[in-house]
Amino acid sequence: SVLLDFGTEIYGGIEIAAAIRGEKKALKVRIRLGESVSEAMSNAIDNSVPGMNSATNDHSLRDYTLEIPWLGTVEVGNSGFRFVRIDLLDKDVDLPIRSVRGIFRYRDIPYLGxxxxxxxxxxxxxxxxxxxxxxxxxxxxxxxxxxxxxxxxxxxxxxxxxxxxxxxxxxxxxxxxxxxxxxxxxxxxxxxxxxxxxxxxxxxxxxxxxxxxxxxxxxxxxxxxxxxxxxxxxxxxxxxxxxxxxxxxxxxxxxxxxxxxxxxxxxxxxxxxxxxxxxxxxxxxxxxxxxxxxxxxxxxxxxxxxxxxxxxxxxxxxxxxxxxxxxxxxxxxxxxxxxxxxxxxxxxxxxxxxxxxxxxxxxxxxxxxxxxxxxxxxxxDFNYATRVNATPIDQLPEPSKFNIHADGGDHCYVGLRAxxxxxxxxxxxxxxxxxxxxxxVLEPGAKVIRVQSNLGDLSFAEGTFPTPYGIVTVKHVKQADGKIKSEIDAPKEIKIIR
The missing domain is CATH 1.50.10.10 (Glycosyltransferase)
Structure with a gap:
């Protein structure tokens, strides 16, 4: 068995590329996707109660059994995940794997703000x-x-x-x-x-x-x-x-x-x-x-x-x-x-x-x-009180700690179904x-925008904001006397109210 961490949550699946081996017979593996380590390690048995067996295949499959071809690739998965567990089900054989790659499905759009x-x-x-x-x-x-x-x-x-x-x-x-x-x-x-x-x-x-x-x-x-x-x-x-x-x-x-x-x-x-x-x-x-x-x-x-x-x-x-x-x-x-x-x-x-x-x-x-x-x-969902003595989602569960994914939840999001x-x-x-x-934004189409910062304890804040006319750029810096100096750059079509 092997547990992989892709480092961040993605939507999609994985591609497994098998290396050459002596026996050409396809080998059977089990693939489990998980948004947490616990979910990737879980058996989907009963998601009506919390615990390590509360994972589910509802809405999107995350637990698969499939065959890996000799010197070939196979793609699997259509879900949200960060972790993948792969188990070789055939006995007394080795499965050399050349690579396991994430398949990331997303809209290729710029972050304008x-x-x-x-x-x-x-x-x-x-x-x-x-x-x-x-x-x-x-x-x-x-x-x-x-x-x-x-x-x-x-x-x-x-x-x-x-x-x-x-x-x-x-x-x-x-x-x-x-x-x-x-x-x-x-x-x-x-x-x-x-x-x-x-x-x-x-x-x-x-x-x-x-x-x-x-x-x-x-x-x-x-x-x-x-x-x-x-x-x-x-x-x-x-x-x-x-x-x-x-x-x-x-x-x-x-x-x-x-x-x-x-x-x-x-x-x-x-x-x-x-x-x-x-x-x-x-x-x-x-x-x-x-x-x-x-x-x-x-x-x-x-x-x-x-x-x-x-x-x-x-x-x-x-x-x-x-x-x-x-x-x-x-x-x-x-x-x-x-x-x-x-x-x-x-x-x-x-x-x-x-x-x-x-x-x-x-x-x-x-x-x-x-x-x-x-x-x-x-x-x-997140119950703030449960953070105390909790196992993070990127760590193996510990019996003495609260499993933040497997042990929590309520209503339709019990345990690992969350x-x-x-x-x-x-x-x-x-x-x-x-x-x-x-x-x-004060008027439709962002034609009139009020810019009035609220820094609290911050010393500065800056950023951008998308409008139909282009990007608004702002920067606010707290001065020694506590007053805020603001720089605002906006398309000419937009009226800025300070």
Whole structure:
């Protein structure tokens, strides 16, 4: 047996080249791909419980038995992995191998956005979030490259914000948003989850704001009008949401109905505000009035945050809860109870209260802890408390330690079934560009951008940002008196507000 480490997570497979040997009979081998050492060493037996036998072949095969030809090559694999274990199954024979090469399938696109500061940990986090989403930009914009390899219309929002920040206008985003629309005839909800149809509206607002493709936005108008009518039918006379379908925010809150209601009320209001913006851009006066009126109705009902970070964040972003009331909830106990998906919105809510330094500390603690545990891409889920006495993903498991991949997980991501490359965890990449570099798009197509840095404890930050007119370059340096000196270079078509 041999265990190989390709050094970083990739999507694709491997090519095995066999050297010459005396016997020409093909030899049988077993190939196991793994996002962690533990997964590559695992037998796929039972993924309903954690442990070393919790790997799975769901969504993409990762455990193969095949024959290696004499003096030839064979390719195998179509999954996300970093590690490969190869076992020779035939007895009393030798298999000389000339090479094992990774086959990397990815979109060959440039990284137009960039971020650099004097905190190398934050730099790595920005880059890791960008790379995580890049790997998921396959035929469609997937949630994860091992599993589920599906288009989830809620998961897609943080990914879109990262793509806007790093890669600019990309057809895979439009293709994926249209896939959600075209496979969801009303009165259905996208992915069967009502909040995911709300995220679809919000995503279109943000996509147009950054990229300004009016023809594409117009193509959504008919469906959007019908969807808004459907959403309005789920509001009672007191302005309270009564959404049906799957009632879901994120996995950590999946069984907490009170928190889910607070989140759905917030998301419904956010979606109506987004719908109002879209209607204005489309010059659809009736839709604009309808969304504005519905927003006012929704504001009549003001659910509580339940002391929960997800609920507090969405309530603050929707304007239901003041940011200074949300921040103590989000900051309570630091990075504990943060989440990979909704962590982005927690960070956004902290920014609304001016808590940039605190947000950067949590980014460093929470997402940085994944790096400490061997991550080269960010994970579907991460319970911050489990980092203590944990075996990193790039080490062999130790019985006396918590196996961060095999022993964790919950819901649909128990043990080794958990994805270690999940695009919804990329939020810090977009957040650092928006709030530390301070690049905020104010008008569609990035025609007007505000640049207002928030360095916190940093001494400098610099980077680039893609727009339809070209690259915006910024550099912020903290002076001896604490003031920030900024250099901004932008295409002439863009108005910069300082």
């Amino acid at each position: 960039s971020f650099k500061c004097d905190n190398e940990r934050l730099n790595r986090i920005w880059e890791t979030g960008a790379y995580t989403v890049h790997l998921n930009m396959q035929e469609y914009l997937w949630d994860g490259i091992k599993r589920d390899r599906l288009v989830w219309l809620g998961d897609i929002h943080p990914e879109i914000m990262t793509i806007n920040t790093v890669f600019g206008d990309q057809e895979v985003v439009k293709k994926s948003l249209d896939f959600g629309r075209d496979t969801t005839p009303l009165p259905g909800w996208m992915n069967g989850i009502s909040s995911y149809s709300l995220w679809w509206i919000i995503a279109h607002r943000d996509l147009y704001l950054y990229n300004g493709d009016l023809d594409y936005l117009k193509a959504q108008q008919f469906y959007l009008n019908q969807l808004v009518d459907q959403i309005i039918s789920k509001i009672d006379k007191n302005g309270k949401e009564n959404l049906d379908g799957g009632r879901f925010l994120d996995w950590p809150t999946a069984k907490q109905e009170g928190i889910i209601h607070s989140g759905l009320q917030s998301l419904m209001l956010m979606a109506m505000e987004a719908g109002k913006d879209i209607a204005g851009w489309l010059n659809d006066r009736e839709l604009n009035k309808l969304c504005a009126k519905t927003s006012e109705t929704l504001k009549k009902h003001r659910p509580v945050d339940h002391g929960n970070k997800q609920a507090a964040s969405l309530l603050a972003l929707a304007g239901i809860l003041s940011p200074d009331k949300a921040s103590p909830v989000i900051l309570n106990n630091g990075a504990n109870d943060f989440a990979t998906f909704y962590g982005y919105y927690m960070l956004e809510a902290l920014a609304k209260d001016g808590k940039y330094k605190e947000a950067m500390n949590i980014i460093s603690d929470y997402w940085g802890a994944m790096l400490d545990l061997g991550a080269t891409t960010f994970w579907e 994805s270690l490359c999940h695009g919804w965890a990329s939020g810090p990449t977009a957040w650092l560009t928006t709030h530390v570099l301070g690049i905020q």
